[in-house]
Amino acid sequence: MALLEVENVTAGYRAGPDILKGVSIKIEQGKTYCIIGPNGAGKSTLLRAICGLLHPRDGNVIYRGEMLNKLRTDQILMRGISFVPQDRSLFPDMTVRENLRMGGYIIRDRTELKERVEDAFQMFPILKERSSQRAKTLSGGEQQMLAIGRALVLRPEIIMLDEPSLGLAPMVTNFIFENIKKLKQAGMTIIIVEQNARKGLESSDWGFVLDLGTTRFEGPAGTILNDPRIQELYLGRAQVNRQEPSP
Amino acid sequence: MIQNLQILILGIALGGVYALMASGLTLVFGVMRIVNIAHASLMIAAAYITFWAFRLYGVDPILSIVITIPVMFLVGVGIYKLFFSRIAGTQRSGELTVLLTFALALVIEGVLGFFFSNVFRSTNPAYSTQAILFDPLYIPKGQFYATLLSLGLIGGLWTFLQFSRMGYAIRASMQNISAAQVVGVNVERISMISFGIGIALAGASGSVMSFLFSFFPGKHWEWIAILLALIVLGGMGSLIGALVGALLLAVASAFVSFHFGPTWSPITFFLALFLILLFRPQGLLGKKMEV
Numbered sequence: 001m002a003l004l005e006v007e008n009v010t011a012g013y014r015a016g017p018d019i020l021k022g023v024s025i026k027i028e029q030g031k032t033y034c035i036i037g038p039n040g041a042g043k044s045t046l047l048r049a050i051c052g053l054l055h056p057r058d059g060n061v062i063y064r065g066e067m068l069n070k071l072r073t074d075q076i077l078m079r080g081i082s083f084v085p086q087d088r089s090l091f092p093d094m095t096v097r098e099n100l101r102m103g104g105y106i107i108r109d110r111t112e113l114k115e116r117v118e119d120a121f122q123m124f125p126i127l128k129e130r131s132s133q134r135a136k137t138l139s140g141g142e143q144q145m146l147a148i149g150r151a152l153v154l155r156p157e158i159i160m161l162d163e164p165s166l167g168l169a170p171m172v173t174n175f176i177f178e179n180i181k182k183l184k185q186a187g188m189t190i191i192i193v194e195q196n197a198r199k200g201l202e203s204s205d206w207g208f209v210l211d212l213g214t215t216r217f218e219g220p221a222g223t224i225l226n227d228p229r230i231q232e233l234y235l236g237r238a239q240v241n242r243q244e245p246s247p
Numbered sequence: 248m249i250q251n252l253q254i255l256i257l258g259i260a261l262g263g264v265y266a267l268m269a270s271g272l273t274l275v276f277g278v279m280r281i282v283n284i285a286h287a288s289l290m291i292a293a294a295y296i297t298f299w300a301f302r303l304y305g306v307d308p309i310l311s312i313v314i315t316i317p318v319m320f321l322v323g324v325g326i327y328k329l330f331f332s333r334i335a336g337t338q339r340s341g342e343l344t345v346l347l348t349f350a351l352a353l354v355i356e357g358v359l360g361f362f363f364s365n366v367f368r369s370t371n372p373a374y375s376t377q378a379i380l381f382d383p384l385y386i387p388k389g390q391f392y393a394t395l396l397s398l399g400l401i402g403g404l405w406t407f408l409q410f411s412r413m414g415y416a417i418r419a420s421m422q423n424i425s426a427a428q429v430v431g432v433n434v435e436r437i438s439m440i441s442f443g444i445g446i447a448l449a450g451a452s453g454s455v456m457s458f459l460f461s462f463f464p465g466k467h468w469e470w471i472a473i474l475l476a477l478i479v480l481g482g483m484g485s486l487i488g489a490l491v492g493a494l495l496l497a498v499a500s501a502f503v504s505f506h507f508g509p510t511w512s513p514i515t516f517f518l519a520l521f522l523i524l525l526f527r528p529q530g531l532l533g534k535k536m537e538v
Contacts, residue, residue, distance in 0.1 A: 093422050
């Protein structure tokens with residue numbers, strides 16, 4: 001049985017139209033998944049629907065046999081699914097340490113929390129150096145590390161990363177992906193949404209291609225990476241966009 | 248020289264009270280982005296509670312905060328549940344909350360007027376007319392106690408926000424509400440509690456106000472104008488900002504009042520509001536709004 005299953009999920013924001021129109025994905029334990037697709041395909045929306053920031057209008061999100069649809073984010077976090085949003089969602093005026101502590105907000109045991117914050121420092125030693133600096137003073141890469149470190153404080157079973165490379169220099173991106181690899185080696189299940197499709201797929205086992213709110217293709221990451229149709233769809237589309245005449 | 252020192256003392260002694268009044272307003276704005284126009288009308292409501300507790304049972308106005316704080320907390324939670332939880336997070340919640348709190352202020356004023364008439368009221372405990380002398384200066388006892396109490400309450404609030412688990416959650420929600428959600432803060436509950444605390448602070452302010460200033464139901468319009476000027480100066484949503492803004496403007500208005508006459512004192516607030524909006528719209532300690 002799959003660890004996490006999204007079945008035919010339809011979802012949208014407030015009174016707006018459906019962004020997801022019957023998406024289904026299956027996530028197995030210990031694997032890394034990459035979700036790719038053009039802007040507006042519903043990639044971020046899918047992650048938000050899994051972690052309870054958005055409740056599906058239809059369909060089911062099932063984790064270890066339990067329906068998550070109606071649960072709040074804190075309840076889903078408690079069950080072991082963490083989310084690192086695209087904007088990194090840090091607390092700008094809190095220190096690095098405070099941000100990490102907020103990552104463990106739902107852990108009530110203070111000594112336990114302290115230990116886990118130390119674990120995060122071990123994973124990202126640069127954060128330890130910056131521990132009493134405010135989050136807003138960090139560089140983009142450091143902020144991304146903090147966001148990931150903060151999600152890891154809960155020792156999740158599944159970590160979902162929305163565009164981890166967004167706005168980062170290539171070298172920093174590589175560093176982030178090296179760390180994602182480490183998480184994978186440690187046995188964590190990882191779901192990445194990535195606009196840098198090549199990079200994302202290269203570090204994944206399985207890929208999903210989302211378009212217009214549905215899953216268009218899925219398959220082993222290597223296959224997707226080399227599939228000429230998908231390459232064309234992607235690159236083709238990007239070119240069409242670029243060629244649009246300016247008014 | 249002595250005279251100016253005296254005015255400074257009087258200004259500071261009022262500033263603490265202004266800061267208490269503004270603290271709830273700035274907290275509510277910080278967490279929920281609600282500009283609570285009804286804040287001062289709730290202060291007046293608490294002043295009436297204090298007044299009647301004093302008149303009927305002889306309860307000391309300062310001690311009556313043990314009534315007004317919890318009562319107004321519950322009132323705040325009720326108001327939040329009834330009016331704000333539904334529109335929180337909707338696209339037009341900004342405009343809606345201003346209209347809603349404006350309407351709420353009118354309703355509260357009307358209800359208070361109906362029950363308590365429009366007679367000027369104030370409590371008069373012994374200390375309200377006494378002064379602490381240290382020749383050649385003096386501090387009115389009432390203002391002295393009121394400011395001590397105010398600073399104590401603000402200090403308590405600050406400590407709570409800085410060190411408690413819930414305080415962390417409230418500050419997190421102030422800084423980035425969607426991030427707070429991501430780490431599992433129940434933002435809806437935190438909003439409700441923050442609103443309750445904000446109104447509880449209005450409650451304490453009402454008790455303090457009852458022996459420093461006379462009041463009647465329509466008086467809140469004057470107060471809310473002053474309080475908005477204070478928190479805009481300090482930076483909306485900043486507690487320390489509210490304190491700094493309150494002290495600065497209280498002292499400034501005391502000087503204006505002495506040198507140009509009391510009629511000119513209110514203009515200090517509006518002139519400050521005007522200037523700060525022109526030159527530093529985010530306030531002294533506020534952050535630039537992200538769009």
